[in-house]
Amino acid sequence: MSNAQAPARSASRRPALLVAAVLGLALAVVIVVVTPWDLLPAPAGGRTPVDPAQAFTAEQIARAEDFTGQLRPASLTSLLLGLVVSAVFGLTRAGAATARAVARPLGGGWAWQVLLGGLAVLVAGRLVTLPLSAYGEMVRHRFGLSTRGWGLWARDVATSTGIDAGLTVLGMLALVALARRAPRTWWAWAGGAAAALVVVGSFLYPLAIEPAFNRFESMPAGELRTDLFALAERSGTPVQDVLVADASRRTTALNAYVSGFGSTRRIVVYDTVLDQLSAEEVESIVAHELGHVATDDVLTGTLIGALGAGAGVALLGWLLGSTPLLRRSGASGPGDGQVIGLLLFLLAVGTLLSTPVQNLVSRHVEARADLHALDLTRDPASFIAVQRQLGEANLSDPDPPAVWQWAFGSHPTAAQRVAFAEDWTRVRG
Template identity: 80%
Template sequence: MSARRLALLAALVLGAAVAVVIVVATPWDLLPTPPGGRTPVDPTATFTPAQVDRAESFAAALRPASLVSLLLSLVVAGLFGLTRAGAAIVRAVARPLGGGWVWQVLLGSIALLVLGRLVTLPLSAYGEVVRHRYGLSTRGWGLWARDVATSTAINAGLTALTLLAVVALARRAPRTWWAWAAGGAAALVLVGSFLYPLVIEPAFNRFESMPASALRTDLLTLAERNGTPVDDVLVADASRRTTALNAYVSGFGSTRRIVIYDTLLNQLPDDEVESIVAHELGHVSADDVLTGTLIGALGAAAGVALLGWLLGWTALLRRAGADGPGDPRAVGLVLFLIAVGTLLSTPVQNGVSRQLEARADLHALDLTEDPAAFADVQRKLGVANLSDPDPPALWQWIFGTHPTTAQRIAFVGDWAALHDR
């Protein structure tokens, strides 16, 4: 069997493994049908007419720009990957340093990613204007620019180093590089999952331990009752950037901590904060991060194996002006294929995410036994975060990471009916 066919076979086997994990690990049926049937999902009953109009107006102002930005980024990636333009840039930026293949990969990757980001930057700025207009963003333009620069630098730097490893493998092992790279990609996902809260989160927020208080004690007690001891309760200075409300549990083992946005503490009573944290603890109890990491690792390995098959396609390489996967001029093509693969996998990832979020909602209700607080906090989150109460079905299917607010409140109704509340 040729190396290219073997890569395709590996991609199919790994893809099937991803499908099996998704089917087995995803909670598809959380609650039985209550007596009298399911609670109707009614977005108009969740918010006042003024709140509905405001959220829909915000979505209408932001959604087209988001879609155009996505399409534009794909077009630019296609231009760099499916023409010789990307290869020309890769060679040009490395020429002042001698034009060696290492510099071509490192500087070429960074240049292509930064150029792609610059093309969509006006749309990002427009999105920030919209968020300011609706009171969702509190960032000054200096902090916005710093955040954009930081995220771009982190993404470009990590991507460049990853591609350098891939090209080095392809040059050293032309027939089996994709197998080694697939294993490395899976390992990178695993390591990244553990390092993210320690390395990436502090680049955007400052965290301080919550002072001793009844709420801190209650949250630690809630975590202990959940069987999830945490190292600390931290408050993030999110108000420097946004008025949105959020909380999460991050880290593993001795690094696990509850993180509360300061905006949350300023706007919600303690019982509603506890309801949100109970939801986040539900993710920990169900090992959702580990499940997501496993799916991500297998998916990354499958993607790299598929990349090995595609990069054996002579006509595709010729369009990019490259001779093979070990040629630095193939960097633009690789980035384009990654962008396409990421987009195609988005509906699957978000479909799984919505089910995991629903299970965490159920966990919060079971842990706190306070459906009224849970429903109230969902309404307040929807209002504060300007969540579209009734997004287009296709948009929700592709981009929705959580059930809609109306769906979550209807879920509370089902739970209450089953528990006689």
């Protein structure tokens, strides 16, 4: 891609920015409209205070705070270090030089620059942060949260890195190919494709990605299996099967979820849940997950993700029309294979900036699923017991720093959920 196409880039910048603004505004409107901001009226006497000491013992609080105190600095350092590595490859000519070097044995074509250069950048970032990941695994072992041997940990790291890197570079390859074929309008086509991929990915993830990390077996016939099918029917979200995941090979954490759509919808329960929770508590945690299905949270999240992807790619079209930015990265344009380092850096920054917004929506959506569980089971005692056991087993920080919860908290804290259940009891009697 030569500098002769600079006028085409310049001509496409303003429309790209306009589309990004329009889609961003549409995204903001959708978030405001669909997010369940208020779920329960304030009970008489005011809302129940959020007090971790009411949900956990002093020893449990101290242990969870010790765990997160050891893990949080490493997580933050890993995030910042990964961003720095991405910036080195994206905002200097190191990314372009790497793409040329790794593609040279195969002829040096733009496609090889994107594929091999992208893989090299992503793997380099993963290797730089690998010691921090290993430290985090050591902390989880120390506190009994992880049961993985180092061999399984290494396999999981390799698998997740391979899947993430493979899907990312294929997406980047399609984007650069579009930029070469349609220099003025590539961002519009790429934005539509990204939105479509979000939709397709949400349907395929349970079938294509989940089996790479866990084995699933149907729950043996019995009272609990029958009750969970009945619970799904009462929720208005019938399922095709109830599966047990062999999560204990990796962790002692508790979890359950509902995955799939229509004929592929199934309840998935960690085997750790069956070992540690009563039948009533299992039903409570499953009722929460069924709440996501009953309120179409996956479809809503897919819509938000599609709009976000479209807006992000349009903004990318505006940024990649910047001659100073391209010159700094050593690329001549968005259709140049050497742009891969800059593309990955902008993707990393966009992901980081969008995370607090995603988590803001997620916390309210999770609270609505809690409300569904309470309404469905009419059993606040089991709900509260589940939250306490989840908090204790998963070593969740009962009172995280406000900034950390705002940026990275995808769920309400256990203390907030217990207080919510108390409010539900007072409002619903």
